[in-house]
Amino acid sequence: EQFTIVESAHTVPQRVVTNDELATFMDTSDDWIYPRTGIHQRHIVDNENTSDLATSVANKLLLKSGITAEQLDFIIVGTMSPDNLTPSVAQQVQGNIGAVNAFAWDLSAACSGFVYTISMASALLATKYQRGLVIGAEVLSKLVDWEDRSTAVLFGDGASGVLLEKTPEQVGLLAESLKTYGAQSEFLTAGHQRNSNHFTGELSSADPYFHMNGREVYNFATRQVPAVLSEALEKADLTADDIDVYLLHQANARIIASIAKRFGQPIEKFPINVVNYGNTSAASIGILLDELRQEGVVHAGQKVALAGFGGGLTAGALIIQL
Numbered sequence: 665e666q667f668t669i670v671e672s673a674h675t676v677p678q679r680v681v682t683n684d685e686l687a688t689f690m691d692t693s694d695d696w697i698y699p700r701t702g703i704h705q706r707h708i709v710d711n712e713n714t715s716d717l718a719t720s721v722a723n724k725l726l727l728k729s730g731i732t733a734e735q736l737d738f739i740i741v742g743t744m745s746p747d748n749l750t751p752s753v754a755q756q757v758q759g760n761i762g763a764v765n766a767f768a769w770d771l772s773a774a775c776s777g778f779v780y781t782i783s784m785a786s787a788l789l790a791t792k793y794q795r796g797l798v799i800g801a802e803v804l805s806k807l808v809d810w811e812d813r814s815t816a817v818l819f820g821d822g823a824s825g826v827l828l829e830k831t832p833e834q835v836g837l838l839a840e841s842l843k844t845y846g847a848q849s850e851f852l853t854a855g856h857q858r859n860s861n862h863f864t865g866e867l868s869s870a871d872p873y874f875h876m877n878g879r880e881v882y883n884f885a886t887r888q889v890p891a892v893l894s895e896a897l898e899k900a901d902l903t904a905d906d907i908d909v910y911l912l913h914q915a916n917a918r919i920i921a922s923i924a925k926r927f928g929q930p931i932e933k934f935p936i937n938v939v940n941y942g943n944t945s946a947a948s949i950g951i952l953l954d955e956l957r958q959e960g961v962v963h964a965g966q967k968v969a970l971a972g973f974g975g976g977l978t979a980g981a982l983i984i985q986l
């Protein structure tokens with residue numbers, strides 16, 4: 665489909681929490697965290713919720729592009745940490761910015777949320793719509809058990825997004841490979857809702873926290889990310905060498921390095937900023953994309969590959985002509 669990324673933006677909470685600060689109240693250390701994850705710090709909300717971060721990104725996209733909220737046809741937000749079951753984050757953003765002509769909904773695909781959402785937006789732009797916002801927004805700090813050092817050190821809060829617009833130019837989504845492995849869903853869970861009613865009493869208790877089988881998810885990622893990248897490249901009739909930059913979900917620096925190695929591509933093509941943000945799930949690829957666009961490292965004319973992977977379990981790759 666033909667769309668152009670008119671603008672990108674990202675917003676992270678002001679508070680920075682370093683590994684050393686975590687070590688003041690948790691039995692962990694920078695010496696344990698950094699070598700295993702590549703993370704030195706993460707941003708954690710004070711009083712903002714997911715919809716506030718997403719609204720900030722939406723406002724930045726409108727400001728930077730000169731597009732008005734009324735000109736938007738749709739808003740999709742990828743998130744696994746919404747403020748509410750309803751209204752969705754996207755619907756809160758729509759109201760906050762006054763995008764009266766946009767229909768809005770959230771897409772829940774954990775760390776594949778950004779790539780699944782761009783794919784859905786691309787399909788809308790290929791039919792009858794002209795312009796929309798794709799946002800990835802997470803406040804994972806509300807889902808973390810801050811006494812479980814195996815997960816608390818991995819995650820961060822943040823939001824990012826792109827303004828996509830239909831275009832006659834031969835640019836946009838060249839190919840995709842979106843996969844779901846529901847049979848392995850129990851390896852990464854969060855936010856279980858209490859299930860009970862007048863007639864049955866409690867059927868299941870609430871369990872807000874993240875639970876992750878790190879080894880299984882790690883192995884899943886190192887196997888399935890190369891698979892979805894290869895399938896998308898094949899569909900686009902391209903080789904791994906044709907891709908200028910690989911923008912992978914920033915879950916863990918070692919995982920990215922092992923994927924680059926398996927893929928036989930230089931690590932320089934796999935930028936990593938997990939060091940500053942931790943794992944921000946659906947927001948991570950958009951934060952990286954915006955930083956690299958602002959630095960001019962990512963620009964028009966390039967072929968980029970985006971790949972998300974994680975809860976669901978899900979994995980997804982997009983090949984985009986900028």
Ligand SMILES: O=C(O)C1CCN(c2ccc(-c3cc(CO)ccc3Cl)cn2)CC1
Binds near residue numbers: 700877882915916943
């Ligand atoms: O080396 C160690 O001891 C541990 C080994 C386990 N690790 C992991 C494992 C899985 C993830 C992860 C998480 C998500 C959730 O968004 C998505 C995708 C991934 Cl690949 C992140 N870190 C941390 C270091």
